[in-house]
Amino acid sequence: MPFEESVMESEGWSSWTEIADSFSLTPRVLEELLWGGQTFQWFPLDEKREVWDGLLNSLRIQLRSNAGNVEFRVLLKTSEFEEARSALKHFFRLDENLEELMSFFPLAKDDYLSKCVNAFPGLRILRQPIEKVLLTFLCSSNKHIDQIRKMLGMIAHRFGEAITDGWHEYPTWQELAKVAVEELSKCSVGYRGKYIVGSAQRIAQEPEFFEKLERLPFEEAKMKLIELPGVGEKVADCVLLYGGGHYEAFPFDTWILKAVSQRYGLEGKSRKEMQRFVEEHLGDNRGIAQQYIFAYEREVREL
DNA sequence: ATCCAGGTATGCA
DNA sequence: TGCATACCTGGA
Numbered sequence: 313m314p315f316e317e318s319v320m321e322s323e324g325w326s327s328w329t330e331i332a333d334s335f336s337l338t339p340r341v342l343e344e345l346l347w348g349g350q351t352f353q354w355f356p357l358d359e360k361r362e363v364w365d366g367l368l369n370s371l372r373i374q375l376r377s378n379a380g381n382v383e384f385r386v387l388l389k390t391s392e393f394e395e396a397r398s399a400l401k402h403f404f405r406l407d408e409n410l411e412e413l414m415s416f417f418p419l420a421k422d423d424y425l426s427k428c429v430n431a432f433p434g435l436r437i438l439r440q441p442i443e444k445v446l447l448t449f450l451c452s453s454n455k456h457i458d459q460i461r462k463m464l465g466m467i468a469h470r471f472g473e474a475i476t477d478g479w480h481e482y483p484t485w486q487e488l489a490k491v492a493v494e495e496l497s498k499c500s501v502g503y504r505g506k507y508i509v510g511s512a513q514r515i516a517q518e519p520e521f522f523e524k525l526e527r528l529p530f531e532e533a534k535m536k537l538i539e540l541p542g543v544g545e546k547v548a549d550c551v552l553l554y555g556g557g558h559y560e561a562f563p564f565d566t567w568i569l570k571a572v573s574q575r576y577g578l579e580g581k582s583r584k585e586m587q588r589f590v591e592e593h594l595g596d597n598r599g600i601a602q603q604y605i606f607a608y609e610r611e612v613r614e615l
Numbered sequence: 616a617t618c619c620a621g622g623t624a625t626g627c628a
Numbered sequence: 629t630g631c632a633t634a635c636c637t638g639g640a
Contacts, residue, residue: 453622502636544623565621
């Protein structure tokens with residue numbers, strides 16, 4: 313019997329419902345959003361990765377693309393239906409006009425970017441709490457996405473609040489500040505353990521750290537983040553892009569570095585020069601462009 | 616086995 | 629500033 317049947321019949325779940333009228337995504341793009349390295353609290357329920365199981369605002373939710381329409385259902389005992397729907401609209405940024413944000417991309421004179429954009433229609437930057445994003449990208453250095461996911465899963469399970477059916481939230485920074493590095497090391501975090509606890513302790517001793525961070529303009533927020541141990545330029549850019557909604561952030565990871573230098577003929581150029589090129593060529597919403605490039609490169613290089 | 620992975624911190628020219 | 633190296637861990 314198809315997997316979907318048993319899911320439909322299990323108790324406690326609401327019925328599958330569209331998140332919003334005009335919100336459609338192919339299964340591939342939905343997969344890229346939930347599994348591609350922006351967020352780490354969603355897991356595929358089936359081999360084909362068409363149904364997703366996750367946690368959003370501590371609500372247990374499932375997602376799928378049904379003939380293009382993004383549908384959700386929620387475990388009713390843990391939440392109200394409309395609460396989940398509005399959390400999802402927020403998460404997918406349905407309040408923003410993606411087309412308009414991308415209207416300044418130099419698509420007419422950039423075949424490469426056009427290819428990236430066309431390959432993942434509707435791809436966007438998810439909106440996640442900045443506290444959570446900081447934790448995820450503090451784990452990210454020198455790791456594959458699936459390894460990051462495993463680390464975070466262990467951290468949540470060991471230190472985070474239990475929600476339902478073995479699902480745990482991430483621990484708060486206040487909680488992490490009290491964790492011993494040796495304890496955290498049991499989550500395979502390696503040398504990142506001291507970064508996480510060290511950052512947690514600084515955050516814990518500065519009241520409203522994240523509130524202040526969110527009020528700062530991009531460059532100042534970036535400097536504030538880089539003061540934390542384990543946060544360099546790349547992690548700071550990720551935190552501000554995925555958690556702070558700063559589309560000026562353009563994280564230069566190894567993939568993007570390779571892609572930009574090769575695709576735009578900038579081999580041998582310094583990192584500074586590449587940054588300057590990206591700023592001028594891609595414009596203020598370059599962070600969104602980065603997401604398309606990242607997705608495209610991962611797909612063509614087959615991982 | 617040896618290398619590398621969504622980098623950062625440190626030391627030295 | 630700009631480059632070299634070490635760093636936990638685990639999978640290829």
